[in-house]
Amino acid sequence: MNLLIPLMVIVPILCALFLNLLHKKDRTIKTIAIFLALVLPALPILANYGLHYFGGYAPLIENPTLSNNLPSLITGTALNTFHPAITYSFQSAQKIFVFILGLVGLLAVFTSLFETRRPSGVYGYMMFMGIAAVTAILLTDDIFNLYVFFEIAALATVGIVLVSNVKGNYETALKYMILGSIAAPLLLLGIALLLGVTGNVNITDIIYSLKNGLVNPQNPVLLMACGLIVFGWLYGSGLPPFHTIKSAIYSKALPSGAALIQAFSVFIFIALGIIILRIFSYLPFSQWVILGVSLLAMILGITMAIVQTDIKRMIGFLAVGELGYIGIGLGLGTAFGITAGLFQAVNEAIITAFLFIGFGTVLYQTRVSDTRKLGGMMARNPVVALLVLLAGFAMAGVPPLNAFQSKLMLIQASINAGFPELGVIMILLSIVTFMTFMKAFHAVFLRPKPADLEFKNENIPKATIIALVVFMVVCIVFGLFPQVVTSYLQPLATSLAGGIV
Amino acid sequence: MNLYDLIVKKIKDIQGAGDDAAITNMSTSSMLTAEITLISSILVALVMLRMVSKILMIVAVLVVLLAALVAMPLMPRFKNEQNDSMAAMMFYVMLALAIVITLFYWGNLNV
Amino acid sequence: MVIDVQIASLFTAVSLIIIGIFAAAFLDNLIKKVIGLAFIGDGVNLFLIAMGYKPGGIVYIYLPGMAAEWFSQNAAYPLPFAMVLTSIVIGASTMAVMLGIIIVLYKKRGSLSAKEILGE
Numbered sequence: 001m002n003l004l005i006p007l008m009v010i011v012p013i014l015c016a017l018f019l020n021l022l023h024k025k026d027r028t029i030k031t032i033a034i035f036l037a038l039v040l041p042a043l044p045i046l047a048n049y050g051l052h053y054f055g056g057y058a059p060l061i062e063n064p065t066l067s068n069n070l071p072s073l074i075t076g077t078a079l080n081t082f083h084p085a086i087t088y089s090f091q092s093a094q095k096i097f098v099f100i101l102g103l104v105g106l107l108a109v110f111t112s113l114f115e116t117r118r119p120s121g122v123y124g125y126m127m128f129m130g131i132a133a134v135t136a137i138l139l140t141d142d143i144f145n146l147y148v149f150f151e152i153a154a155l156a157t158v159g160i161v162l163v164s165n166v167k168g169n170y171e172t173a174l175k176y177m178i179l180g181s182i183a184a185p186l187l188l189l190g191i192a193l194l195l196g197v198t199g200n201v202n203i204t205d206i207i208y209s210l211k212n213g214l215v216n217p218q219n220p221v222l223l224m225a226c227g228l229i230v231f232g233w234l235y236g237s238g239l240p241p242f243h244t245i246k247s248a249i250y251s252k253a254l255p256s257g258a259a260l261i262q263a264f265s266v267f268i269f270i271a272l273g274i275i276i277l278r279i280f281s282y283l284p285f286s287q288w289v290i291l292g293v294s295l296l297a298m299i300l301g302i303t304m305a306i307v308q309t310d311i312k313r314m315i316g317f318l319a320v321g322e323l324g325y326i327g328i329g330l331g332l333g334t335a336f337g338i339t340a341g342l343f344q345a346v347n348e349a350i351i352t353a354f355l356f357i358g359f360g361t362v363l364y365q366t367r368v369s370d371t372r373k374l375g376g377m378m379a380r381n382p383v384v385a386l387l388v389l390l391a392g393f394a395m396a397g398v399p400p401l402n403a404f405q406s407k408l409m410l411i412q413a414s415i416n417a418g419f420p421e422l423g424v425i426m427i428l429l430s431i432v433t434f435m436t437f438m439k440a441f442h443a444v445f446l447r448p449k450p451a452d453l454e455f456k457n458e459n460i461p462k463a464t465i466i467a468l469v470v471f472m473v474v475c476i477v478f479g480l481f482p483q484v485v486t487s488y489l490q491p492l493a494t495s496l497a498g499g500i501v
Numbered sequence: 502m503n504l505y506d507l508i509v510k511k512i513k514d515i516q517g518a519g520d521d522a523a524i525t526n527m528s529t530s531s532m533l534t535a536e537i538t539l540i541s542s543i544l545v546a547l548v549m550l551r552m553v554s555k556i557l558m559i560v561a562v563l564v565v566l567l568a569a570l571v572a573m574p575l576m577p578r579f580k581n582e583q584n585d586s587m588a589a590m591m592f593y594v595m596l597a598l599a600i601v602i603t604l605f606y607w608g609n610l611n612v
Numbered sequence: 613m614v615i616d617v618q619i620a621s622l623f624t625a626v627s628l629i630i631i632g633i634f635a636a637a638f639l640d641n642l643i644k645k646v647i648g649l650a651f652i653g654d655g656v657n658l659f660l661i662a663m664g665y666k667p668g669g670i671v672y673i674y675l676p677g678m679a680a681e682w683f684s685q686n687a688a689y690p691l692p693f694a695m696v697l698t699s700i701v702i703g704a705s706t707m708a709v710m711l712g713i714i715i716v717l718y719k720k721r722g723s724l725s726a727k728e729i730l731g732e
Contacts, residue, residue, distance in 0.1 A: 071681050144695050151702045155709060162713070170720070174642075174713045175587055175730055179594060181649040181706055182636055185656040186598070188699060189629070192656065195692065196663040220606065227605030231598055241593035244583050285608045289601075299542045300583070303535045307528070307580050421549045425542050432538050439531065504638055587730035591637050 004047035005090045005139065006054070008098060011039060012105075012132035016125045023121030030113055033124050037109040040131065041102035044095045051141075057085035078214060083202040087141040093342065093492035096485060097138050097267060100346050103474070104263040104353045105131040107467040111357055112256035114463035115364055123163045127260055130156030134264050137271045143191050144201045146271070150187070150236055153264055154180050160257040161249055169252040176245050180235060183242075187232025193225035194279075206279055217282055226280045230289060233276065237269035238320055239297045239327070247304075247316030251369075255360025258312065259353035262319045266349045269323055270342060273330045277338075277496050287331050294327025295425070302429045306436045311359050311369050314440055318395065318433060319352045325426065329410050332417045338493035339486055340409035346485055347402040347478065351394045354471035358388035361460045362444055366453060371440055376449025381460060385445045387468045392441055394475045396434035402478035409482075507588050535576045540569050621662035628655030642714050642724045646707060653703040657696045664692035 015036040022028050060067040060080045067075050074080065109127055113119045133153035140146050154177075161173045195201055197219055198209045210217050233239075238246030246265065250258045273290070280286045301321025308314040326348065329341015361384050362377055363369055378385040394401040397408075407430060414422040478485055547565060550558040569575065582589065628651050635648025669688035714724070721729055 071684075073681065074684070144698075148698055148702065151706065155706065158709065170713055170717050171730055172585070174710065174717065175585070175590065177706065177710050177713070178587070178636060178645060178649065179590060181710070182594065182633060182652060185629075185652045189656050189659060192660045192663055192692075195660070195695075199689070201691065201695070223605045223608070224602065227601045230605075231601050234597065234601075241590070241597045244585060245590055248585050285605070289604070295546055299539065299546075303539045303576070304580065304583060306531045306535045306538070307576065309528075419549065421545050424545050428538065428542060428545070432534065435534060503640070587726055595633075595637060 002048050002050045002052060002090070004043055005050070005052040005088050008043045008047065008139065009132050009136045011036060011043065012128040012135065016128035016132065019121045019124035019128065021121070024118075025121075026119055029119045029121050029124060033109055033113055033119070036128075037106040040105055041099050044090075044098040044102065047090060047095070049091050049095070052088040052090070053083070053085040054088070055085050059083050078208065078212070081208065082200065082205045083141075086145050087202060087204070088136075088139040089141045090139060091492065092488040094138055096346060096488040097270070098135055100349055101131065101134060101138070101263055101267055103470075104349055105260060107357070107470060108256045108260040108263075108353065111259075111360075111461075111464050111467050112254065114461040115254075115256065115360075120163065123160070123257070126156050126159035126163060127257070130160065130260060130264055134267050134271075138267055141203050142201055143194065143203055143206075143275065146275070147184070147188055147191055150232075150268065151184055153268065154184065154236075157249065157261050157264060160261060161253045164252065164254040164257055166252045166254070172245070172248045172252045176249055179242065179245055183232055183235030186228050187235075190225045190228030190232065193221050193228070197221050197225070203275060203278060210279070210282070222280075223283070226276070226283065226286060229272075229276060230286075230293075233269070233272040234293065236265070236272060237323060238265045239269075239293050239323060240300055243297065243301055243304075243317070243320040247313055247320060250316035250319065250356075251310060251312035255312070255356045255363060258316070258360075259356040262316075262352045262356065263349045265319070266323065266326070266345050266352075269326060270330075270345045273327065274492070274496065277330060277333075281333070281496070287333050290327055291331035291422075294324040294331055295422075296324075297321065297327065298324030298425070298429055302432055302436070306432065306439075309371050311362070311371060311440055311444065312356075314371075314436065315352065315355050315359065318355075318436065319348070321429065321433070322348045322352070322395070325407065325410060328422055328426070329413065332413055332419070333497060334413060334417050335490070335494045335497040336409070337413035337417060338496050339489050340406060340413045342489045342493065343482065343485055344403070344406040344410060347394075347406050347475075350471060350474055350478075351391060351403060354391040354468065354475070355388070355395060357464060357467055357471070358384065358391050359440075359444070361464055364460060364464075365455050365457050367456050368453065371443040373450060374444045374453065375447045376445075376453070378445040379449070380455075383465065384460060384468065387465075387472055388445070389441060390472055390475070391468075392434070392437035394479075396437060397430045398434075400476070400479045402475045402482070405479055405482040409486075504588060504592060507592060511582075532574075532576050535579075536574070539575060539579070540566075543569075617667075618662050618665040621658060621665070625655045625659035625662060628652070628658065640726050642717075642726055642729070643711075645726060646710050646714070649710070650703070650707060653699070653706075657699055657703075660692045660696050660699065664689040 015032065018032055019029055059082060060075060067080065109124065112123060130153055133149040133156060136149040137146055137153065158173045158177055161169050194206060198206045198215050200206050200209065209215050235242050250262060253261060276286060298321050301317050301324060305314050305317035305321060308317060326341045326345045329337050329344055362374065366374065368374055394403050397403045407426065411423040411426055543565060544562055547561050548558060550561055632648045632651030632655060635651065636645050639645055639648065666688045670686050672687040672690040674683055717729055718724060723729060
């Protein structure tokens with residue numbers, strides 16, 4: 001048993017609790033937050049691959065001392081291989097996902113400590129709790145444990161919005177919670193249906209039961225369970241019909257908080273998407289639904305993004321649109337397609353965080369986020385303008401940055417799978433994304449400053465510039481050497497496409 | 502207003518002409534781009550119906566093209582639809598729930 | 613006519629969920645919406661408990677003096693009950709956060725009507 005695997009969830013939870021207790025002691029908060037945020041990306045690099053059984057309860061087949069005393073009613077059947085404990089599984093794909101989440105979390109925490117007047121222990125609590133919850137969602141092999149941390153992540157998201165002092169945040173938070181309290185219990189209902197049919201909540205055991213004929217895979221109750229879990233997935237990731245409330249949430253949080261919340265959405269998207277593919281891929285209908293929803297997300301997200309005038313809502317809708325690309329990769333069902341989709345997810349988390357923190361500097365200086373009232377920021381901060389320009393190029397898919405590689409892989413995968421129309425739509429929407437970004441960049445940075453624009457804070461903190469430079473370095477490295485990431489993702493993609501666990 | 506009145510108002514809006522609010526230059530270019538993007542992506546996505554039946558694809562593309570040309574300023578209506586109000590979001594969530602459950606329950610018969 | 617306990621529980625659970633969704637969608641007062649959401653959570657918890665039903669089952673506590681094989685044949689399925697405990701706690705904390713937000717909104721805006729506060 002590798003003890004570093006549960007530490008990846010326990011360390012952020014402990015950090016969150018300490019930060020909350022020490023609220024108002026500025027120095028201590030800064031030291032603890034920076035130190036533990038640095039630990040976050042380091043833990044997945046140091047941990048070994050493997051499974052972790054909470055409580056040490058290994059399956060009976062690996063525990064001969066216990067199973068020798070049991071009747072053959074238990075040891076002679078499939079019960080011998082079932083997992084009695086909550087299992088966390090840490091393989092190569094989880095390593096890269098938890099590392100990228102830790103990196104985005106580190107830079108978001110770092111930026112938030114220096115951009116607010118006093119570091120807030122409560123804000124740090126929300127951020128670390130959210131990171132712990134999404135790490136657990138990525139690692140867990142138990143579907144009810146996933147639901148528990150899914151709800152914790154939703155509460156942490158609402159908390160981040162409530163603590164940011166943006167106008168209208170309470171109303172948006174309440175709307176998000178009301179919609180969530182309809183969608184999340186329906187996800188639990190789907191899990192209850194799965195439990196009722198298969199008798200298990202461990203995903204590996206459910207797949208075993210479905211593949212080896214212990215339950216009938218065409219049972220209509222299982223189809224209803226799939227539908228309800230897909231509905232819960234739509235809520236957690238911000239796909240239509242939840243795209244408007246998700247982009248409203250991004251716009252009502254501070255930029256560092258928004259960067260972190262969008263990373264949560266992306267990783268919840270892939271974690272639940274992978275689970276739906278693992279359990280329900282024998283239904284060809286499930287792939288069509290994933291493709292359809294992703295196409296809708298892409299089209300609605302990017303067309304809404306063009307017509308926005310507020311920068312944060314524009315980036316929020318662009319983030320929703322880019323989720324659609326990931327979903328198309330997952331929905332194609334081939335190993336190459338799934339690798340491309342997961343690579344796009346990793347890139348999206350980094351690029352959208354880069355954009356939020358980059359445009360967040362404009363908010364920090366002027367407290368205005370309406371593109372009609374901004375202008376002339378390039379003369380004040382040429383370095384930040386250059387970095388934000390590179391972020392926009394990255395999002396649109398300009399070589400040699402990272403999204404170019406993943407979008408190219410996605411287009412190739414869709415043509416190989418026999419859907420060239422998807423490739424055409426992806427290229428069209430990338431061009432429109434580029435246009436949207438350039439419109440916002442021109443409005444904020446390039447055109448002359450309007451006379452009534454005042455600056456509340458003169459200098460951008462060095463911490464923000466360091467964070468932006470780190471993001472840019474990661475984008476360039478992933479763009480020039482995509483095999484650094486895809487080599488980690490290929491084993492999972494091959495096993496998903498081959499229909500094995 | 503409650504959900505029922507909202508539904509009736511929506512249907513009347515879709516049938517009638519949209520409100521002619523003045524749009525500035527910057528917004529006009531965005532609305533035009535969004536309009537073209539929306540119509541072209543939907544038409545290209547409909548071409549995927551060729552896997553079900555080629556005649557269905559041709560009919561669907563022609564019908565949607567004509568409908569879009571008739572109801573041309575689509576984007577202002579889409580933008581008004583996807584607003585932040587609780588009633589509108591709740592309507593779409595219920596609609597999506599109904600579609601997902603119906604599709605999954607009856608979808609297994611055909612696939 | 614005697615209805616099976618499990619079918620009756622499932623039917624009640626589904627009715628609670630439908631009533632809750634109706635209340636959350638159509639009622640105007642924010643507190644009534646939150647009560648509707650509590651109904652949805654309760655319905656799902658009842659559904660989960662009903663999944664663990666075993667006709668003639670005993671409580672799943674292994675007392676000394678019980679034969680292992682008889683116990684494993686007759687005990688009710690304990691997993692759903694553990695899940696429901698966690699789910700009740702999650703529901704309670706979500707309700708608490710929502711009601712807290714409603715208190716702050718009432719102090720700021722002076723009204724509990726969803727049309728006014730959440731409508732724009």
